[in-house]
Amino acid sequence: MSPIDERGLRELMVESDDLQSDAMRTAERDLDDYVEAVLETHSGRTGSRDPGGMWPGWGKTGLVAGLAGAGTLLAAGPAAATTVDVQALQTAASLENLAVSTYKTALTLPFIGGADANAVVKAFAEKTMAQHTEHAEAFNGAVAKLGGKAQNDPNAKYAAVVQKAVPTIKGAGDVVALAISLEDVAAQTYAKNVSQVSTPELRQLFAGVAGVEAQHKAILLAVKALVDGGAPQLIALPPDAAKLPDAAGSVGFPDAYYPTDKASPVEEGAVK
Amino acid sequence: MSTDKRPEMQISERELAAMTRDLDELHESTFPGVRKLLDEFSANLAHLTRGRAAGRRGFLMGVGGVSALGLAACSSNDTGSSNKTTTAAPPATTAAATYEGDLKVVALAAALENLAVTAYTGALDAAGKGTLGTVPPAIGVFVQTAMKQHKDHAGAWNGVLSKAGKPTITDAPLSITADQVKALGAAKSVPDVAKLALDLENAAAQTYTFATANVTDAGGIMTAATIQPVEAMHAAILNFVLGQYPVPDAFIGVDKAVKPDALMPK
Secondary structure, eight states: OOTTOHHHHHHHHHHHHHHHHHHHHHHHHHHHHHHHHHHHHHHHHHSOOOHHHHOTTTTOGGGTTTOOSHHHHHHHOHHHHHHHHHHHHHHHHHHHHHHHHHHHHHTTSTTTTSTTSOHHHHHHHHHHHHHHHHHHHHHHHHHHHTTOOOOOSOOHHHHHHHHHHGGGOOSHHHHHHHHHHHHHHHHHHHHHHTTTSSSHHHHHHHHHHHHHHHHHHHHHHHHHHHHHTTOGGGOOSSOOGGGSOGGGGTTTOOOSSOOOTTOOOTTTTOOO | OOOOOOOOOSSOHHHHHHHHHHHHHHHHHHHHHHHHHHHHHHHHHHHHHTTOOOHHHHHHHHHHHHHHHHHOOOOOOOTTHHHHTTTTOOOOOOOGGGOOTHHHHHHHHHHHHHHHHHHHHHHHHHHHHTTTOOOOHHHHHHHHHHHHHHHHHHHHHHHHHHHTTOOOOOSOOBTTHHHHHHHHHHOOSHHHHHHHHHHHHHHHHHHHHHHHHHOOSHHHHHHHHHHHHHHHHHHHHHHHHTTSOSOOOSSOOSTTOOOGGGBOOO
């Protein structure tokens, strides 16, 4: 396939859309299972499946903000645990909303979505934006089913970072670097959330999305290395592997264990 | 391994290699935190194997490890650190019945990592013999780097088994191993090997996703959560190399996960 064979690329994306739809259905099932598990637990304890009766303080996000960690959380009881679950989902949605808006803005730039853009980079930005939209919908869907408020705003902390960075963007490499940062924060946050949420279903959901954000980062790291190396022509599907620099084989996955030190606190993007 | 002619680039190979070294240092800096996490996981499992359920105390200990992981800031250049945890291990065996509960998932993970190492080692051997044709240098670097990370993972999981008083897993006693080895033997080109590796990486990523929901110890859950994205990243690069869309799914599922019942007696 030629590096600029957009039709071939679109066909690949259609194929992956089919795969993604299957995966999305699985994720929705996971969320439904999670919600059902929570409601059943609540029903068993109180005789009511109304989460509002158990968690009157949906808006009181400060309720558990001072909790030091999941251990304290567990000791605080199931209501606090579920509140944190909702906060984690809302924070996740805030990160996804920011990613969507950032890719949307990037696609208005000539070197990402315009005439000067590499076709593969443009298609990747479009598809990645769509995947982040699905993640946000999934996280907010779970929040809504639990009676919480959907998080429709971008993460305030990192929105400020993006806002500060945008005027300094001079080329595709700058955009890719910004995207790497956002994908990394999301992946680290969800990897850590796996240990913070209260049910197996929700752990699986956060892990399932963490891996995808990490994949976005891997590809962006490879793209950035080629852009910075003055070889954007090698960003193609398939790439001309024979011409790739040696280090391109490893630049996409720098850690044997995904770090979590940049993970957003659970309450960071919770709805106030 | 035969190689192609190299293109001229504005950034030199030396600079790119330096970038890789920086990334290696980054990787090494994350390992001490994971090792601490694994130590606590092992301690909890040791309690269980002695017939004393860890219960909430065990969970809280594991959570402490999770916090430690996030706070770890020290660095290490001890690339053999994962091996150190296995030096005092009991003799290796592959009897599936030896492992129960979380330990069965740990044993499964070790076996799966060993299978990946075996596959990449086989690919390097085949490349050395010229069986795969001309192998681009970047592909060789990918194989070596991914293989090293899988070795780290296997060493980590075996460290848990060893400290829990269980035999380590030094091979790949899985129901899928024979087919994978056969497929590797039939590979005649780089894409053939890349497809095989992609299947294994996808299976590993999904297995760890499964593990996050099916392991009970917080330290074990967190370890799986920090390895899963790495296997997923390997898969993304392999998809890219194969000319396939690199991030095909918005969610990583579990339908291709290797389940604990795939762990076989010898």
